[in-house]
Amino acid sequence: MKEQAEIFKALGDPVRLEIIKLLLGKELCVCDILSAFKVSQPTISHHLKALKYAGLVNDQREGKWIYYSLAPEAFAQANAVLQEFAAKSVAKERGRTCE
Template structure:
């Protein structure tokens, strides 16, 4: 049985994910963790813009970060109480295979560190 969430929490998350870029980032992170330079391969926006979207997702507790050397990798926070809601929402979103392939083809972590 799923636990009930406060309406304020749900409204905040729905507003946050109402942004196409943030929803896409969450859908990508459902498949694999990414660093900012990998997400730059998918979105036509600047690194600061991607970082801003990630910060909002992190501040809401939906995304966590892990530093590895010079890179920070982002992944979904499965320990967040809203994770079940995120999983449910993503059931209605198309898979992001094409974006993942773009990331893997370009292998940006080889370029962004140099």
């Protein structure tokens, strides 16, 4: 189980967020992901590595191609955290112990 902050950090980049949206419901090879961006191939590779490190994607080689897909467990975990945040984000009490 990855650190919560690591997961959110991985989500905190526009390119990576777009990659994730591309992968919703699909499995894509790097070349297809690459063709959706204007950044270089190594940059995409770098972002995919970051997403994999955070546990957000899985990769699977098939011949010349490597297919990337989302890792549902990691998204379920992040979703659970944010769901609690959203539910409890309304402040009721006010605390102050300092003087």
